[in-house]
Amino acid sequence: MKDLKVDALVVGGGIAGMQAALDLGDQGFQVALVEREPSIGGKMITLSKVFPTLDCCSCITTPKMSAVAHHPNIKLLTYCEVESIQENEKGFAVATVQKPRYVDEATCTGCRLCEYACPITVPSSFDRGLGSYRAIRVPFSTAVPQIAVLDMDNCILCGKCEKACPVDAVVLSQQPEPFTIHATAIILATGFELNELGAKKEYGAAKLPNVIDPLMMERFLSPTGPYGRVLRPGDGMEPTTIAYVQCAGSRDKTLGIEYCSRVCCMYAIKQAMLISGALPMAEITIYYMDIRTFGKGYEQFYQNAKAMGVEFVRGKVASIHEDEKHNPIVKMELTEEGRIIERTHDLVVLSLGMIPAVSSSGFGLVPASDGFISVPAPNASPTVTERPGIFVTGTAGGPMDIVDSIVTAGSAASEASAYIRSKTMIAESQSEVAYA
Amino acid sequence: MATQQATPSRGEILKRLREQHAETFARTQALLKEQKRIEQVICSAIRETAKTVPQIAEEVGMPAPEVLWYVASFKKYGMLVEKGMCGDYPLYQKVEKK
Ligand SMILES: Cc1cc2nc3c(=O)[nH]c(=O)nc-3n(C[C@H](O)[C@H](O)[C@H](O)COP(=O)(O)OP(=O)(O)OC[C@H]3O[C@@H](n4cnc5c(N)ncnc54)[C@H](O)[C@@H]3O)c2cc1C
Numbered sequence: 001m002k003d004l005k006v007d008a009l010v011v012g013g014g015i016a017g018m019q020a021a022l023d024l025g026d027q028g029f030q031v032a033l034v035e036r037e038p039s040i041g042g043k044m045i046t047l048s049k050v051f052p053t054l055d056c057c058s059c060i061t062t063p064k065m066s067a068v069a070h071h072p073n074i075k076l077l078t079y080c081e082v083e084s085i086q087e088n089e090k091g092f093a094v095a096t097v098q099k100p101r102y103v104d105e106a107t108c109t110g111c112r113l114c115e116y117a118c119p120i121t122v123p124s125s126f127d128r129g130l131g132s133y134r135a136i137r138v139p140f141s142t143a144v145p146q147i148a149v150l151d152m153d154n155c156i157l158c159g160k161c162e163k164a165c166p167v168d169a170v171v172l173s174q175q176p177e178p179f180t181i182h183a184t185a186i187i188l189a190t191g192f193e194l195n196e197l198g199a200k201k202e203y204g205a206a207k208l209p210n211v212i213d214p215l216m217m218e219r220f221l222s223p224t225g226p227y228g229r230v231l232r233p234g235d236g237m238e239p240t241t242i243a244y245v246q247c248a249g250s251r252d253k254t255l256g257i258e259y260c261s262r263v264c265c266m267y268a269i270k271q272a273m274l275i276s277g278a279l280p281m282a283e284i285t286i287y288y289m290d291i292r293t294f295g296k297g298y299e300q301f302y303q304n305a306k307a308m309g310v311e312f313v314r315g316k317v318a319s320i321h322e323d324e325k326h327n328p329i330v331k332m333e334l335t336e337e338g339r340i341i342e343r344t345h346d347l348v349v350l351s352l353g354m355i356p357a358v359s360s361s362g363f364g365l366v367p368a369s370d371g372f373i374s375v376p377a378p379n380a381s382p383t384v385t386e387r388p389g390i391f392v393t394g395t396a397g398g399p400m401d402i403v404d405s406i407v408t409a410g411s412a413a414s415e416a417s418a419y420i421r422s423k424t425m426i427a428e429s430q431s432e433v434a435y436a
Numbered sequence: 437m438a439t440q441q442a443t444p445s446r447g448e449i450l451k452r453l454r455e456q457h458a459e460t461f462a463r464t465q466a467l468l469k470e471q472k473r474i475e476q477v478i479c480s481a482i483r484e485t486a487k488t489v490p491q492i493a494e495e496v497g498m499p500a501p502e503v504l505w506y507v508a509s510f511k512k513y514g515m516l517v518e519k520g521m522c523g524d525y526p527l528y529q530k531v532e533k534k
């Protein structure tokens with residue numbers, strides 16, 4: 001891999017990073033987009049439908065992924081890790097490593113014959129471990145690029161994939177390849193992760209098979225999900241009573257997450273509505289402290305869910321345990337009535353808090369008090385970090401929904417554009433002075 | 437694109453990689469053996485009659501979440517199909533290779 005020189009480097013290929021790259025590319029800037037996973041798409045490509053419109057998520061995300069891959073001004077670099085960022089008089093020198101796919105990117109056609117030939121099955125991270133794929137695979141059906149990747153940690157080196165490949169694309173001798181990206185500006189779009197399912201010990205410590213995280217439910221609700229329908233992972237039962245526990249790891253001092261994750265109320269309501277569609281007989285309860293429906297059309301969405309029969313119960317969930325059939329039992333205090341109740345459900349979803357996906361210090365930035373990338377003037381310049389030339393978009397800067405991720409992508413792109421132009425003008429005037 | 441080292445022969449590369457990744461190789465060999473065994477027991481349990489996950493789990497003596505993971509995987513790779521419901525549980529049956 002040769003070193004690259006670009007106007008802007010975007011780190012992270014979720015919806016925020018893709019949108020920022022497209023906005024800059026459309027303005028004529030040369031952009032490199034670095035994604036550490038084998039495909040772009042981020043969390044959004046794993047979702048089923050989006051609130052508040054209930055549009056199919058894949059239908060919105062896939063065209064953007066494809067636009068990024070085919071944009072003449074965007075160089076897409078998947079399965080790459082940023083190692084370090086050095087600043088110099090021209091901008092930034094970003095040390096990057098291309099991880100070995102063990103598959104030749106230029107030759108692979110994404111036909112999946114290798115995947116079908118591979119004898120080893122492993123849990124699929126795309127389906128949050130509940131589905132499976134093979135040690136060599138195209139990561140998911142709408143992955144961009146459609147190129148296989150071999151997971152050496154789970155390979156038995158049998159060579160069956162190599163034999164099955166009709167175009168000899170499997171290259172078991174590939175090695176990591178370091179290279180440098182020279183960029184005038186950087187946009188960080190490294191996104192979020194969910195807090196761990198077991199973070200709050202009182203909620204089952206990730207040991208109860210029928211207590212799941214909300215991204216698992218997104219996969220169950222997706223037609224390409226691990227079971228192709230909503231089943232509980234403990235025993236494959238179609239659940240008839242499903243509960244959501246809100247703020248399960250947000251607004252919780254004991255976990256060090258004092259902030260509100262902003263999207264959990266809305267995704268719980270969305271999933272409740274989608275489950276009502278998929279399982280019309282199911283009873284769905286949302287246990288909450290407050291419902292926060294801050295966006296355009298969001299309050300109406302909440303009212304619609306109530307009208308559809310979703311039950312909203314105000315209170316504080318103290319603990320979750322299970323009966324002998326692995327049915328989760330929710331113990332809670334009804335705060336308005338001052339009563340303690342216990343209810344048994346088939347399946348419980350914990351609306352977990354959002355946490356940063358990476359540490360800011362890796363980019364030479366001091367994290368904000370919530371751990372996300374710090375923005376010194378959030379009201380005046382919400383996408384400008386403390387380091388000149390480095391900008392932030394999407395959930396890398398803090399919890400937000402897709403609408404706000406896209407809005408901040410536009411903002412970060414226009415801040416980066418102004419910065420690149422000013423740098424270029426300074427460089428030009430300096431060279432004119434030198435020439436004179 | 438990652439670099440491709442000089443590759444004398446396919447067999448030699450595999451041999452060298454097996455040496456380099458000796459620990460992984462030992463672990464994945466054992467994993468493959470176990471996966472083959474489980475595939476065989478689950479598939480024979482549902483060869484004649486369609487069964488639910490708890491029924492399979494009881495018959496083969498495995499935890500139900502693990503059985504579901506294998507069943508979902510076999511379904512994805514076309515080795516079994518859903519055959520209706522038994523109460524709240526889907527039934528699964530092995531597809532015979534043509
Ligand atoms: C269960 C659930 C349901 C939701 N439903 C909705 C909904 O219906 N509507 C809505 O508006 N919002 C919804 N959201 C919120 C939505 O998912 C986020 O707003 C959105 O995905 C944020 O996008 P992002 O690009 O900021 O982050 P991400 O999607 O996390 O993307 C970040 C990308 O950066 C990559 N990356 C991270 N670190 C590095 C690195 N060091 N180098 C290179 N690449 C890196 C990651 O691999 C990833 O691809 C939901 C959230 C959850 C948890």
Ligand code: SF4
Pocket residue numbers: 117118119120135136150151154155156157158159160161162
């Ligand atoms: S060499 Fe590895 S990836 Fe290829 S078929 Fe064998 S186990 Fe699968």
Ligand code: SF4
Pocket residue numbers: 103107108109110111112113114115138147148164165166167168169170
């Ligand atoms: S590596 Fe070969 S067999 Fe596998 S998807 Fe690519 S072209 Fe198809």
